[in-house]
Amino acid sequence: MNLLRKNDLKMLVFSLVLFGVLQVLISERILSSFWQLNLVIIGINIMLAASLNLINGYTGQFSLGHAGFMAVGAYVGVVLTTNFGVAFPVALVAGAIAAGFLGFLIGLPTLRLRGDYLAIATLGMGEIIRIVIMNIQYVGGAAGFKGIPHHTTFAWVFFLMLFTLFFIKNFVNSAHGRACLAIRENEIAAESMGVNTTRYKVMAFTIGAAFAGLAGGLFAHSFYLITPASFTFMQTFNYLIMVVMGGLGSITGSIAGAFVVTFISAALASWPEFRMIIYAVALILLMFYRPQGLFGYMELTNMGFLRKIFKKGDEGNA
Amino acid sequence: MELLQQVVQQLINGISLGSIYALIALGYTMIYGIIKLINFAHGDIYMVGAYIGFFAITQGGFSVVGALLISLVTTGLLGMLIERIAYKPLRRAPRISVLITAIGVSFFIEYTSMYFVSPTPRTFPQMFGDVAVSFAGIVINGQQMLILGITAVLMVLLTYIVQKTKTGKAMRAASFDTETAELMGINSDRIISITFGIGSALAAVAGVLVGIYYNSIDPLMGIMPGLKAFVAAVLGGIGILPGAVVGGLILGVVEALVSGFFSSTFRDAAAFAILILVLLVRPSGLFGKNTKEKV
Amino acid sequence: MFNSKKLRLGLALLGTALISSVLAGCGGQADSNTIKVGANFEMTGNVANYGSATLDGLKLAIDEVNDAGGIDGKKIEIVTADNKSEASEAVNAATKLISDDKVSVIVGPAVTANVIAESQVATDNKIPIIAPDATSPDVTVENGQVKPFVFRSCFIDPQQGTVMAKFAAENLKAKTAVIYVDNSTDYSKSLGKVFKEKFEAAGGKVLAEEAFLAKDQDFKATLTNLKAANADVIFVPAYYEEVGKIVKQARELGITAPILGTDGWDDPKVADIAGADALNNTYFSTHYSDKDESVKPFVEAFKAKYGHMPNVFAALGYDAGKILVDAIKRAGSADPEKIQKALEETKDLKVGTGTITMDKDHNPIKQAVILENKNGDRVMVAKIMPE
Structure with a gap:
């Protein structure tokens, strides 16, 4: 227990230093505004990947509805800030709660399904959310919601991302998290050991959805306009790719996956004709050579060259 | 127009739309049945099939039947090639990695096609005259009947292949338990390859027929029908041939009725809602056997 | 289980690639012999066919100028950026064009929602944009206020x-x-x-x-x-x-x-x-009938370059290019704010599809025609001149 806290502290210090460096790069305008924007996008994508990882990687429930929850958080957030003048942090929290609540409502019946059946059901739910939003004239329908104030700054994204990561890490390492891992490994065995599988599946699903909603709120307030077209199932695939590329069941992996995917997309922006082709080839090759993802089940704190700093035996499974 | 008349017309519209979903879903469900892979690239193979048919007609000067055969054979081979290059090395990898590879293959096919044929849609030349049967204000188009007919014939043919032929028996064996099948002397790699070939050829037939029927093809045309076909396959119970056809028809009819009597903007939402409702009642689809999981 | 040597190498390579490409973005100063024009279009995704057709038209207009020796000896260089047919990516692409490529003006995107998303970035950075195909009144006017840096080259x-x-x-x-x-x-x-x-x-x-x-x-x-x-x-x-x-x-x-x-x-x-x-x-x-004599040169040039008839997107992209070239000529410099002034003063300019004058809301005043499809041909049934 003591060790764990010490490592957390070290991680926090490291994060603060990283934040300081990046903030200096931004305020001194060494990073162009394009890369500043992409830093924000990377942060948001890390939140989405990590929260999807909680559902898919740690609990083993194959969900493809993430973009829908993101949309709920985004739309609730922008309606509150733009039409009602609610403070930004309050709107973010409201968006997260709304997405989490919807996740709970959807999760309760659908999480009885397994594997690919659950995947297509959650994909359908995500699409239904998007189509319903598209038919609400109050939020602009398909044309999108205009005139969103620009509230999302790098600092907001960075610290909320940090909060998300620590929350998910601590959840996974808690008794609840162990129950989730047990469900992933073998649902029937977990059930016979007395784990209330429905409860923990729904819990993980709700938490994942809430963080997706939070990320959605940040996403919406970085752009002047959002449209339902930004939240299609193709977007969910993107987050799934980040999760699998980094490694299912590794938070370090989700960070790396979100970073690599966003970075490739930004760096290839100058070759639009080939961007998607190169991306596709990179994806296929990566799956050939590392089907378990960049990090597998490993965490950064547990790897050779960092083990000296973060003492061994910190995170049992990770 | 009378209400009854409208209902009948909508049912006809729905069945003709559904038979296209069914045709794509047949290939989807076959491939899923054997390697349990959601082949997200299936919709794109359907697109490639449409383009091959298009070039066979416009550049090669073939007739519809000739173009269908060329497209069927080349697309079938392409499907086998994709399986050999992209999926075979991952036979022992986690299923989700194969799924991500399938998404990668899908992007690759879409955007290399877009690079070579440009994103502008192409149009098939007029192939048949407009044959339409019309009575009591209800219209049935000749091509609609053709598509429905071909779907029915292919389903019967496939069921025959899977149930009666030696290859079909091997397919079923491999799908039931690949390792045991191999112990029994079945070359499962070869069987998987054949399945991909047949599944892709079916997609090609659908692609050419849709190209002729709707008369417009583009490099991203496969995304939505691919997803819908997957929904149809799951609705019927994935891996089950008649299930795919019934699932496709139900989906088509639901979409037509919702568009006709409610609002077409909720059409896709209704399709997914039906799927979810069916799954909640029957978690393995309409025709799926609800297997009890053993420890 | 885990090969950390390989990973370390990979991370090192990735890091190098990251830093070099991030820094590369900072150095890019415009060559004094070229004027950089950004083209933010839908090149992949759902409406890629609209974006790329518009880009074809724009390229034709720019090529014509460059082949004729450019503007005061300066060539125009088009820098393209793909927005994946999505509003947030349109903002991302515009930011790249402005901050990394240092363009003087942006043409595109094609779709209204993407232009509206982009317009905020353009306004913040004082870079003019010309939207070739976005017809919604909201594109150039917001809450009764004209957006100073947003123009279009089509009807509303x-x-x-x-x-x-x-x-x-x-x-x-x-x-x-x-x-x-x-x-x-x-x-x-x-x-x-x-x-x-x-x-x-x-x-x-x-x-x-x-x-x-x-x-x-x-x-x-x-x-x-x-x-x-x-x-x-x-x-x-x-x-x-x-x-x-x-x-x-x-x-x-x-x-x-x-x-x-x-x-x-x-x-x-x-x-x-x-x-x-x-x-x-x-x-x-x-916007025009292709039988109209004054439109022939554009249609012929387009057919010669691409081998097929232009569609409305290509024609509007070409018009946007013409408006842009004219504005740069009159501005006499690559300075975005001077180009913005010149765009506002566009008057009686002959473009591919007719003659236009920019009104106070940054909308071009131009003719409209009504065509009838008749046995495979298009017949002009009405011509409506601007009031």
């Missing part, structure tokens, strides 16, 4: 909607109409709204309003409803790909009423998809 929706409503009521003597719009575009929805308003003001009655979504294949279910309404005309303000299929399927279902449309129809593909017979008795408003 109220103009076309009014023209077609009048045409239906007066020329076709229609008493009733049904409206069938693409619910996924602003363009279609706002044209539908204007048409309804003006048609009812002219004494007509709108019997039904139905909607579809872009990329739909099958329209028969809704068309069956429209057939039952049995109106005098059907108004379908939409883009060519769907329009072709709608007209084809409508005729297959036995709908014989005239079908009306807008400039989204202006593409040879409509005739290819629907077939000449089905297309008879349809009318649409657009």
Whole structure:
């Protein structure tokens, strides 16, 4: 227990230093505004990947509805800030709660399904959310919601991302998290050991959805306009790719996956004709050579060259 | 127009739309049945099939039947090639990695096609005259009947292949338990390859027929029908041939009725809602056997 | 289990790549012999065909200038950026063009929502943008205020909607109409709204309003409803790909009423998809008739370069290029704010599809024509000059 806290502290210090460096790069305008924007996008994508990882990687429930929850958080957030003048942090929290609540409502019946059946059901739910939003004239329908104030700054994204990561890490390492891992490994065995599988599946699903909603709120307030077209199932695939590329069941992996995917997309922006082709080839090759993802089940704190700093035996499974 | 008349017309519209979903879903469900892979690239193979048919007609000067055969054979081979290059090395990898590879293959096919044929849609030349049967204000188009007919014939043919032929028996064996099948002397790699070939050829037939029927093809045309076909396959119970056809028809009819009597903007939402409702009642689809999981 | 050596190497390579490409973005100063123009278009994703067609037209206009020696000896360089047909990516692409490529002006995107998203970045950085195809009034005007840096080179929706409503009521003597719009575009929805308003003001009655979504294949279910309404005309303000299929399927279902449309129809593909017979008795408003002598040079040049007829997107992209070149010439520099001033003063400029003058809301004042599809040919039935 003591060790764990010490490592957390070290991680926090490291994060603060990283934040300081990046903030200096931004305020001194060494990073162009394009890369500043992409830093924000990377942060948001890390939140989405990590929260999807909680559902898919740690609990083993194959969900493809993430973009829908993101949309709920985004739309609730922008309606509150733009039409009602609610403070930004309050709107973010409201968006997260709304997405989490919807996740709970959807999760309760659908999480009885397994594997690919659950995947297509959650994909359908995500699409239904998007189509319903598209038919609400109050939020602009398909044309999108205009005139969103620009509230999302790098600092907001960075610290909320940090909060998300620590929350998910601590959840996974808690008794609840162990129950989730047990469900992933073998649902029937977990059930016979007395784990209330429905409860923990729904819990993980709700938490994942809430963080997706939070990320959605940040996403919406970085752009002047959002449209339902930004939240299609193709977007969910993107987050799934980040999760699998980094490694299912590794938070370090989700960070790396979100970073690599966003970075490739930004760096290839100058070759639009080939961007998607190169991306596709990179994806296929990566799956050939590392089907378990960049990090597998490993965490950064547990790897050779960092083990000296973060003492061994910190995170049992990770 | 009378209400009854409208209902009948909508049912006809729905069945003709559904038979296209069914045709794509047949290939989807076959491939899923054997390697349990959601082949997200299936919709794109359907697109490639449409383009091959298009070039066979416009550049090669073939007739519809000739173009269908060329497209069927080349697309079938392409499907086998994709399986050999992209999926075979991952036979022992986690299923989700194969799924991500399938998404990668899908992007690759879409955007290399877009690079070579440009994103502008192409149009098939007029192939048949407009044959339409019309009575009591209800219209049935000749091509609609053709598509429905071909779907029915292919389903019967496939069921025959899977149930009666030696290859079909091997397919079923491999799908039931690949390792045991191999112990029994079945070359499962070869069987998987054949399945991909047949599944892709079916997609090609659908692609050419849709190209002729709707008369417009583009490099991203496969995304939505691919997803819908997957929904149809799951609705019927994935891996089950008649299930795919019934699932496709139900989906088509639901979409037509919702568009006709409610609002077409909720059409896709209704399709997914039906799927979810069916799954909640029957978690393995309409025709799926609800297997009890053993420890 | 884990090969950390390989990973370390990989991380090191990735890091190097990251730093070099991030820093590369900072150094990019504009070469004094070229003027950089950003092209932010839909090159992948759902509406890639609209974005790339517009880009083709723009490239033609810029090539013509460069081949003629450029502007005061300076060549124009187009820097493209893909926005994946998505609003947030449009912001991302515009930011890249402005901050890394240091462009003086941006052309695009094609779709209204993407332009609106981009306009904020442009305004913040004081870089003018020209939207070739975005027809919604909101693009250049927000809450009654003109956005100083946003211009367009096409009609606005109220103009076309009014023209077609009048045409239906007066020329076709229609008493009733049904409206069938693409619910996924602003363009279609706002044209539908204007048409309804003006048609009812002219004494007509709108019997039904139905909607579809872009990329739909099958329209028969809704068309069956429209057939039952049995109106005098059907108004379908939409883009060519769907329009072709709608007209084809409508005729297959036995709908014989005239079908009306807008400039989204202006593409040879409509005739290819629907077939000449089905297309008879349809009318649409657009920017020019390709039989017009003054438009010939553009059409010929386009055919020579790309081997096919231009569609409306290509024509509008070409116009945007012409407007841009003219503004840079008059500004006499690559300075964005001078170009912005010059764009505001665009007057009686001859572009590919006619002659335009920029009005105070940054909308071009230009002619409109109504074409009738007749046995595979297009016949001009009306020409509406700007008031």
